[in-house]
Amino acid sequence: MTSDTILRVAARGDGVTADGRHAAFAAPGDSLHADGTLSHGPHHQTPPCRHFPECGGCQLQHLDDEAYAAFVTDRVASALAGQELAADLRAPLVSPPDTRRRATLHAEAKGGRILLGFTAEKSHAIVDLRECHVLAPALFAIVAPLRGLLQSLGFRRRGDVHLTLADQGLDVMVSNLTADGLDAAEAITAFCERHGVARFTIDGGYGLETRWEPRPVTITLGGQPVPLPPASFLQATQEGEDALVAAMREATQGAGTIADLFAGLGTFSLALPARVYAAEGARDALAALKAAAGRAQLPVFTEHRDLYRRPLTVAELDRFDAIVIDPPRAGARDQAEALAACQAKVIGYVSCNPSSFARDARLLVDGGWRIDWVQPVGQFRWSTHVELAARFVR
Structure with a gap:
């Protein structure tokens, strides 16, 4: 070279x-x-x-x-x-094209038409999508009809369009949209019936308002149907979710009690064969997880807890055989400091930001832990956004 x-x-x-x-x-x-x-x-x-x-x-x-x-x-x-760290890196698991099951697009009325798509690189300008090789076909198929609906509803303000593939079909949530009157209601109903939409929610600035949901919308996690709040966080692809869940099941194998921190809707809590304590700061996600676990009579015990303001203490962590943690992009510095000092046998760490993961991993390693392995995961095909799962042992 x-x-x-x-x-x-x-x-x-x-x-x-x-x-x-x-x-x-x-x-x-x-x-x-x-x-x-x-x-x-x-x-x-x-x-x-x-x-x-x-x-x-x-x-x-x-x-x-x-x-x-x-x-x-x-x-x-x-x-x-x-961070002066090294680890056994497994072969990366990369999601195929056309598999993104959730996405946030942006909408804007401009020049007498509706623009709908992702923003341009390093810009707020909207690229009006005419094709897409990362979205699942069912998500992309709704883009053109949705432009027409927003046009007919007189959409004027810039807003976000959250698209998710749920168990029942496509879940749509549009922000900065007001749709008052009988004509608007009939237009939304006709649109949803014609395109097989499972739920249509708007937020005109006064909170979420569901305009169409003939059946309760769910997402299956760990084999259990979980109530899906509008615009909820969900792993971007089914392949990515499967990879991360498999990694956490492997990392915690044999553990009788597990703490799932930043549990969300229960991606890991519902899939782990153990008694699980699930901590989550978002009330709607935690309520959905609690309902799903209760319906299935699973040993999942939930707590509404902001882990940034009130991370689990060392004494609390010591009660568990294993810890699973899946924080937001910022990582979990304060929680990692307590994890570094705890006596759990294993830590499974899922991250959507290698940089904040490496910072937290440094704290764990300095506390006597060792990185057993790291599984890189590429859910966001062709983007610079990389995820991973890792196992730490003493």
Whole structure:
């Protein structure tokens, strides 16, 4: 390799040469010339989508499968190296194209028409989606009809459109939409009937208002139907969820009692074969988990608890054989400090941010823990967003 050869892709998506030069939209094996132009190598593919690279939904469609998988792994390895840590990194699990089951799009009335799509890279401008290679087909199929509905309802303010594939079909929530009167109600009902929508919710600024839900909407987690609050957090793909759940089941195998921290709707609580204590700060998610566990008579015990303001103490953590933690992107520094001092046998850590994970892992390692293994997961195909699951042991 010469000094002008792209060796890897950095965290923000730029290709990097051996001498530290960066180049946008470069793949490993490309050559970066003195004038800044690129000659494409064997790992540079033709991006499949017409909106690339304008659309901010993807940053890495120019990488072939091998190079993208390598990026997912390197993203985790680089974050750990930044904390002077190393670990056994397993082969990455990357979700296929066309499998995203939840997404937040943005809508805006502009020039007499409705724009609906992701925002452009590093911009608030909306890329009006005409094709998409990451959304599940059922999600993308509703985009064009939804433009027409919003147009007919007189949508004027910029808002968000939350789309989720639930057990019963498509769940839609639109913010900054008012739909008053009989004509609006009939238009929403006709739209939902025509397109098989499971639920349609609006928020005109006074809270959520469900306009259509012929059957209670659920999402199956751990084999159990869980009531699904509108716009709830859910793992982005079924393949990603399966990978993370399998990792946590493996990490905690043999544990009789498990604490599930930042439990959400119960992605892990409902799938772990043990007595589970589930702590979650969002009341609607916790109520859904409690209802599902109660209906199935599972030994899941819930507590409404803000783990940033009131993390579990060392004494509380010591009651459990194993801990599972899945914090937001910021990680869980205060909770990690208590975990570092606890006497649980194992910790399973799920993260959507390798950098905050590595920071928390440093605290655990300094407290006497060892990283047993790390499973990189690429749920957000062709994006720089990387997730992982890890097992810590004493």
